[in-house]
Each structure stands twice: as structure tokens, then as C-alpha cells.
Amino acid sequence: MPDFTDKLSPAQPDGPTTLAHERAQSNVSVKELSEYLLSSDGFLQRQARILPIIQHEPLFSKEKQQNLSRPERFKLGLARAKLLRRLKDKHEWNYDEYKMAEYLVDDVSPYFLHLEMFITTIREQASEEQRAYWMPLIESWKIIGAYAQTELGHGSNVRGLELEARWDSQSKEFILHSPTLTASKWWNGSLGRIANHAIVVAQLLLPKPGLPNQYVSHGPHPFIVQVRDMKTHLPLEGIVVGDIGPKYGYITMDNAYMLFDHFRIPHSAMLSRYSSVDPHTGIYTKPEQPALVYGSLTYVRAQIVHHARLVLARAVTIAVRYTAIRRQFQDRDGDKGGPEMAVLDYPTVQIRILPLLATAFALHYTGLSMRSIYQDTRKDVERGDFRSLAHMHSMSSGLKSLCTMLAADGVETCRRAMGGHGFGGGGGLIQLNNDYLSKPTVEGDNWMITQQVAAYLIKKMTAAANSPDGIASDETDSIFKQFIRNRRSTKSDEAKRDMLTCDRDIVKSFELRATVLAYEAYEQRVHKKQSWNSLLIQLHKLSKAQSQHILVKTFFEALSTEKSLSDSAKSILWELYRLFALFTMENEGFEFFRCNAVTRSDLDSLPARVQELMSRIRPHAVNLVDSWMIPDYLLDSSLGRHDGRVYEDLYNRAHRLNPLNQITFNPNYWEDEIVKGSKDSGASILSKL
């Protein structure tokens, strides 16, 4: 309905004018930088190809989805997921193209587990015969599967799972049974309403040889189980399964609970590539190489590390564009009648956003490196060489913990830096934030898994201390041995470093701090025999220090070996490197100081140095975020639009797209009527549920 507001414009200078100015003032080429960042694996080209197809489908419109109820939103998510799969068939998308489409639509797919853990587990843990039977059904989506490991009472400690798979040697079947409520499967994605099959992880109980009524547990094993009828789609008898209900995010995912009541499955249900039960004797065959189970967990963690850069880049894109446009207060020392300042020109806004801009780049290089180390290690393992596995497992654990923390906290920091409008739905961060808040917990809790890094480093330090003069087996060993030799000779580790001007010295400083913390942990655990649990806080700090060292070192090495970039691009990347590293150092200043990894005078200079770096990066901020090439469709943000039409879009969402404005309410408290002219009352709303 047209009204007088249709012709109004925002106050000048408006967003488009401001962003045009921002883009013109920087010599950073968005084209060059975006290709450098995103085209090596075809990401950019893929995005350009898939985006118009997605935007063409009305079902993928995000305009009003925030207004839906959980059941409606889930239905929409399922409808979209079906359409995505049909588009895959129609356009003959490969896996990467399909994933790109999912990334742009930005709904967690109810089929997610089918495509990831379900298929991966069959591929890796099923026997050849099992694979031959199941893979065609899975790939054609004739069956939909999930992965049911976590239980109501047990997550990280997989050995504590309570669900039982008891071998019945009479009928040659396994009997799945949930002895307690806490044995209920819980959190298992795609299983709550959708999947008709699942990998079910249960304690394998076999009769003791010679004592057929006594059973012994051989630990958790995976079974493939049909859980719903293929026609009615109702749970099979003996199974209770459903969706666990609303969560912070993942609104389109049906995380499940599932219990079994003496539910019988055939011998062939047990995935038997590595371990098996002889159907005639009931005798168990153990897997030869237990380390193999590392594989999929580490893969998922590496994926999460690689993904973090785009999450943070998305939040930073919105925050930089909006705070460049948003104006507030005149300069206190300037003319009273002057224009208001862009809020991004306030150092108190810069200190929240620009280090995160730098962090997105740090995450980028480490994400790439993590992926290639994963691929190398996988090749080694397939050749039967397991030496690099422990390193990769440690690295992926520490980085998963640190990088998801940086990205999750970074999204919220960006949101708050945007002030009032950051709290609104037009910011574009609500769903991202709600979904991403799962990441600090899933695939290994961020505090729990840092123990794996510390245990690895203590082992490495023990080896180095036992043989400081031997030949180093790898880079960590070499650093640790040198540290031990320096201690022995009372030679100071802190060779004069100049962190304020020498980029390589910054890496050395991070290296020394991580090494000192590793040595302290080694001393306390190995020499002083302190209990593991009493050291946990310290071990967490060690993991963080080591992972920060990796981020800084990887960033430094990538820039040092880069040869193809223009000077302007390279020089701004070096500034981002410095900002990331020195901002990180400032925040943990005392720890660096205590480890002799920074001098007192350098530490005192850090705040000024960080502020100077921010003022150098500031003019390029908009071009730097543009280089991540995150499309408006994905951002779904008034504040972060590429064209800068912030206020027009906020107004449009409020005035034209908000269903609440279709309803006229009755504010009189003495009348039951809620909606003017209708019988709608409070009781009638509740009764709908």
C-alpha cells in the first residue's frame, strides 16, 4: 500500500555514497585479492555459477523466514533440502557444487547426517559385502540414514555408552536394548523425524566362552539398523524415536532421541570391516589398528577449522560496511557544527572489528594448511605410515578449540560493535550466531580436547629432554631439543628480538612462549608427578599458546613465500598479519612476559603499535571485506549490503515484510480479545500446540 514514506530518502551522505568513497580511497584491488583468497580450489567460480540458480527459486527466499514457528521452519527446511537434491540431479552438480548450494541457502539440512557421518561410516567401517549392498541405496537416497552415537547421559566419553547390543547365539541376532533413560540416544541429527536407517553405536556384549549366561562387553561398535517403516514412516515396534525439541540454532535439523526395547537385528547389521563376531562360535575379532578410528573425527575437525574463516568473514563484512556508514557524534575536539563521524573511525570500534578482520585472514591460511596436512597424513596412513597421525590429531584438536572460539566470540563482538541495530533481525547475524554456537561444543568440547594437545606436547618434550642432542624427528622436536640445549648451557633463549619491526621475530616470540609452557607442563607432570586433573587449566593455556603459534607461523610463512601478489595487496596482508599477532600478544601480555618471550618495553609499546596498525588498515577495510566476496543473498543483512542501502533495507523489512504488521491488536486490558475484531485469545494460542 503506497504511503508518504515511499518517497523518503536517508539523510546525506547516504550508504551508497559512503561506500563508494570507501572503495575509492583504497589501492587494494578486490578482484586481485578475492581471486588470491578463493579461486585456487574453484570456490569463487563455483559460487558465481550456483548463486543465480539458487536465487531464482522462490522457495529459497529468506525474506520472512525469521517469523516462522519451529514446526513450520522445519517443514520449510525439509522442502528446501528436497529441492536442493532435485537441483543437483537436474544440473548434474558434483559434491562441491551441491555443498556450495547448501552453503548459500544457509539452512542446516535435515539430510546432513545422511550425506556425512552415515555414508562415511558405511564407506569406512562396513565390509565389502555390506558396502555393495548399502551404498547404492544410500547414494540414490532410497534410504535415509543418520548416525546415533551420543546418548542422553554420555557424549565425549564414548566408552561410557549404555546402549547394549547383546549377541543371541540361539537366533544369531543382536538384541539392542536401552537399560536406562540415560541410555537413550540423544542429539543424533537427521534422525528425529527424517531418517529411516541409522548407524547405531552400542556396547557389544558377547557370552563369555563356556559361560553362556554371562556376558562381557567388547566396547562400543557400530551397527546399521532400520528404524522406521519405509511406507508409513512410523517407528518400528520396539523403538521409540523423536525430535528432542527447540535449541539455540539448527532449527531445521531434527536432532533425535531414540530408545530400544529388546529390538532384534540380524548378524549382518554389525559393520565388520575391522571387527566382527563369528556367527557360529560367537567369537570376537579385534581391529588390528585402533588408530584408524581417529580418521573421521580428525576429518570433521579439520573441516570445522577450514570453515571458521568464512563464518568470521561474514560477520566482519557486515560490521565493517555498517560501521563505515553509520555516523554518530561530531569529533569532540572538532567543530561543533561539523558532520558526525563514521563510527568505524572511533578507535573503540576499530579495536573490536579490525583485529577480527585480521583474524579472518589468519584463519584462512591455517584452514588451508590444516586441509593439506590432513590430506598428506591420510595418504601416509593409507600407505601404512602412522607417524604423522598423532601430530595431525593434536593440531586439529587445538585448532578446532581455538578457531571456533575465535569465530563464535567474534560474531558476537561484531554484533555488539554495531550498537542498537546489531540487536535487530536486519543485522543478519541471528541465525549464523545461533547455529555457530554449537561449534565450541560439538566434535569435542573446546576445553576438553585441549588435553589431547597438551598430552602430545608433553610426550614430545619428554622425548626431547631425554635426547636433546639426537637427530630431530620433526619441527616440534627440533624446537624442543634446541630449547633443552639452551637451558643446559644456560644460554638465553630470548636472543634480542624486535617485535615492533621484525615480522619473523613475532613468530619466534610465539614459538618461545608455547615452548616454555610445554616445558613447564612437562616438568610438573613428568618430574613433579602432579595429578593430571590439577594441571588442566595450565594444559588448556598450553594448547591455546601452541595453536596461536600455529596461526601466526602459518600466516607468516604464507606471506613470506608468496610471489605473485601486487605490492599493495602484499603490504596490506603484512599489516593484517602484524595486527593479528600483536593484538593476540597484547591480550596475553603477562604470559609472554613471564616466558621471556617479550621485553617489558615492547610490551608497554604494544597498545600504541596496535592502534597505529589499525589506523593503517582502516582505509582499506571495506575493500578487504569485499574481497571475501560474500554475496548479499548469503549475508541476508540490511546492515551489511554491498550497495550500502542500510536504512532503506531496514525500513523495507519492517514496513513491507513483517507479518506482525498485518494484525491489529486490542490493547485494552479489561477485554480478552487480543486481535481486534477476532476471537483470538491467549488460551486459543496455547491450544494450538
Added chain:
Amino acid sequence: MPDFTDKLSPAQPDGPTTLAHERAQSNVSVKELSEYLLSSDGFLQRQARILPIIQHEPLFSKEKQQNLSRPERFKLGLARAKLLRRLKDKHEWNYDEYKMAEYLVDDVSPYFLHLEMFITTIREQASEEQRAYWMPLIESWKIIGAYAQTELGHGSNVRGLELEARWDSQSKEFILHSPTLTASKWWNGSLGRIANHAIVVAQLLLPKPGLPNQYVSHGPHPFIVQVRDMKTHLPLEGIVVGDIGPKYGYITMDNAYMLFDHFRIPHSAMLSRYSSVDPHTGIYTKPEQPALVYGSLTYVRAQIVHHARLVLARAVTIAVRYTAIRRQFQDRDGDKGGPEMAVLDYPTVQIRILPLLATAFALHYTGLSMRSIYQDTRKDVERGDFRSLAHMHSMSSGLKSLCTMLAADGVETCRRAMGGHGFGGGGGLIQLNNDYLSKPTVEGDNWMITQQVAAYLIKKMTAAANSPDGIASDETDSIFKQFIRNRRSTKSDEAKRDMLTCDRDIVKSFELRATVLAYEAYEQRVHKKQSWNSLLIQLHKLSKAQSQHILVKTFFEALSTEKSLSDSAKSILWELYRLFALFTMENEGFEFFRCNAVTRSDLDSLPARVQELMSRIRPHAVNLVDSWMIPDYLLDSSLGRHDGRVYEDLYNRAHRLNPLNQITFNPNYWEDEIVKGSKDSGASILSKL
């Protein structure tokens, strides 16, 4: 529908057993402590009185509300708010009792602004005649009002508001007009769908004397304006008003946008207690004492500070009870077959939750103190004595910034400490978290308002430096003068302190650090004439240091003067004091060190000292959170239930209360059908909006 899961129990030891053990092992009396904390102003008694009335009403059941859409949830919120008002009439509740009922129901009321800023502004800024007319209408809720100040383009900088109120000397009316889109009112609560009146803040434009066609602005002024028809409840002609759409939280609040097209309001609309326009001459009368406008802003900030303790206590209650019950992994150094450990026994869980438990108590004392300082200052001001106003304004700004940050971040820290189940709707933190995330921004952005603290302290330091030997005007002046005298005599400030054993020395350390930062800011701004904006980060740190000093000092003084408590209660409160202060110090270690506020050796000892304090507090954790007496109805949390039936309740919510489980879906991607046996498709869901 009954099924085999009805009879299942969780694995042993279950939650009730564990909590009974936790409660028995501590000598802290919940009864004593809760009365000490919450009965002085009748809070506890009020809660006990109101709770059963609320729980008796089906409309206030929270069981399924997370599943509603925004429009449905808003309708429910309005229905509840009406019922609350009717219960107020029925039970003749006073204001505090009504607020208690609202607190327990835990919906932001769509009438909130009517009861707060609308009525307050009329009370404080309307002339006597205006009050006589409006107050009866307001108090009887015959009209519902809102407060429309913030605009799409302007928040904190009130002087930058664009909406115009132009005096028409012909018709003796004001003409309200929005010249741009950014002039649209925005965020104004209770106005989007509900209010029929509003205080509208607009630039007062009056003709220049002798030049009737030229107008001059006299700055923003408040007007009372009818915006909707009292019968049809539709906007009046010349006004466009509506709800801005979904947000992070505040789902039951109709935050508004509103624009005016040459909308005429009578001369009597301008609230004229302090300033007025002569209807005959068009001549403006200025307010005598502009400081008076501080009043309501400071009141709201003081309220927010006081409220923060209960927000954090709620999250900590849930986190402590759940992590005491949740078990994970055996002790790495213990028996392999031993029981799993309660996760609250891991120092890495303690370090996240127990300092926040201590923080809730710190917030309590400062909240009480803030409230009584506000009341004293108000009495002073009403007597015409404005001297304490600047101090109170500075204190309320700094504390609002720090305390809302502690509570908002604390809620999320508690959530993450609860691992996987913390991400679920049964945690009970989703709505609290979403609503509270507004607090770091509203009523003065947390980074912006710290300038007000710094400006105040620089002024105080300047005065002290100019007259270090004069008589001190207040406590801050006395501390600052002493600091200047010590500097002059090169006497060291850091008299030997022993933070690890002397509680008073801890306060001294926080005092010195804040004073050194104030002195540095004074030097840079007053002597070195550095620009204000270049100092902003440093000024923010100063405000934080000063506010932390207030929290620590107030905690210390409250315990030092407390005489009625038992030894066991007092001794645990002292441990909480130490934990709060030393944990805070450890996190900002280098700043304390740089300010000579802590010795290097004390700083090195802090981590061990903090860990020791946590192990002393740990056995009392459950009784300490019990003492906040937050009812299960308010917690609305499976994880935080007083009876410890965590798993039973999680399962009940999932299996019996989740409407998604009423729907059977069709997972076949080649079929459009979403819901099995119905015509529901993706397009039909979108078309509902």
C-alpha cells in the same frame, strides 16, 4: 501414549541422589544466606506470595512456548500482560508485587514502556496542568503510551535527531514532520502494535524573531501525541507506524518505527514543566537546570546494575546444579573401573563457573549500593544540591557498562560450560540470553558511555593535581590528592601489600591501579593535549578499572561491616570475595603489574591461589546457588531443576511436549509432499506469511 520408556530411570547415581549429597556436605545454611541476600526489601516474601498465583494460571505455562512463531508469541505475550494487569486489580498488588509477577512470568511486557518511560516522563516533564489531565488516563490504562526518542539514524546522539516539531504561529500548533527516512522513529518499545499515545521527541523549530519564514532549532523536546484511533486502533492519518520485526530477543515486545507527514498537534502537546513556548509570541523559555535530564537515564542504569545479579545468579544456578550431576570420564590418574567424575570437579569447568558464582555476589553488593546512592542523590537533588550528581552519573555509567558485560558474557560462559545439553532448549538459557543481549547496548552503549566515567575522573584528577594539599571534597578526591602528594615526594605508592592473605590489600591494589590509569589519562589529555578520540581505548580501560575497583571495594566493605551472619556463612562469603577479586586481577595481570599494583611474585602465584580458592568453594557450590532461591518456574530448565531430575525432564520435554513429534514427515526427495498424508509443501508454508 504409554510406552516402554515410561518405566526407565537414569543411570545411578541419579540427580536427586547427587544433589542430596551436595547439599549435605556443606555447612552453609541456605535459609540463613537467602534471607540475608533477599529479605531486607521483602523480595523473598514477595516471591513466595506471588509464585503460586502465577503458577496457577494455565496461560503462564512455559512448557511449549519455544515452538511458537513470532506473531503467535506476541499474541501470547499480550494475553499474559493483560492477565497480569487483571491479577493486579484482583489481588490489589502494589507496584513491587506486580513487578515480581512480571519477573516470574519472564516475558518482556508489551506494556513495559507505558509503565516506565511514558509515565515517568509525564510525571517529571509535564506541567501540573498536563499531569492533572494525563495521569488518571495513564494510571487506569485507558490510554496506553510509549516513548519515541531513538530514530533509525540516531541513537546515542540525541541532539542529532531529525524529526521536526515546527511551530505554526498562525494555527498555534506544532507540525510534526519526518524529512528523511532516517528521521523515522525506531526501536521504540510498546509502540509498534500496542500504544495509542506516545511521548515523541523532536527538534523544536521556532521562527526567528522578526523573520517568520526562517526557523531556528532549540534542540530535542518531548511532546505527547495520540498516534492511533481509540476505536479502530488504526494509525491516525499522517502517521505511519508499525513493528520493526524479529530481533535477537524481546519477542513479545513491539519495538516500533514511526514517521509523520506534516502531522499537527496542539500547543498543549509540548511537555512544559521545564521549557515552554509562549503560544502568543512564539518565544521560548529555557529550562533552568539542564542537569535534571540526567535523572531518568541514571535511574534506568542503576536499575540495570541492580538487576544484573539475578540474571547471572540464574545462569550460575543452572550451571552449578547440572555440572554437579553430569558425569564424564574416570579420573585419568585413578582406577580404570572407577565411577565417572562430576564435571564440576574438573578445574577447567570450575574456572568458568565458580568465578561467575562469586561475581553474582559482587554484583549483589554493588547493586544494593548503587540503589541507595541513587536514592540519596535524588534526595540531594530535590533539595537543590547537585554536587553528588556528577559522581553518581559517572558511577552508574561505568557500572552499567561493566556489570551488563559480566552478566551477558557470564550467561554464555555458563552455557558453554554445560557442553552439549547447554545448546538445547532444556537448558533454560535461550530466552534469557536473547533478551539480555540487548543490555550491553541499550541505555548507553557499553563502550560509548565509559567516556563519561573517564571525563569525570580526569576532571577530578585535574582538581587534585591543582590543589593536592587542599581539603578533600570526597573519597575520590582524597585518594587522588594522596596519590599526587606521593608522586611529589617520590614516596612509593606501593607500600608492601600482601594480596594473597590480606583482604584489605586487595582493595588497595584495585584502587591504585584505577588511580594510576586516571593519572595517565589526565597527563595525556591535560598536559600532552592529546585528542580525545585517540585516547578512547585507554579511557575505556580506565572506566573498567574504576568500576572493578568499586565492585571489589563494595564487596569488601559489606563483609567488613557485617555483624549478624554465622561464621560459616561469613567465611564462605570472604572466599567468594577473594575469588572474585583475584580472578579479576589475574585476567588483567599485566595492567596491575604495570601500575605497580601487584608484585611480580604475587602475580606469579595468582593462578595457584585462584585454583585453591575454587577448591574451597566447590563443596558449597550447590548451597550457594540454592541461596538465590530462583524458583524452578522461573528457571524453566531441565538442567537446573532444584530436584536434580535433569534427564527425566529433558526426556519429558522431548518425548511429551514437542509438537514436531506430532507430525510424520515424508523423507523421499522425489516427492513434493512434506508431511506424510497431507498436501503441505514448501510453497504452502511460505504463502502463510
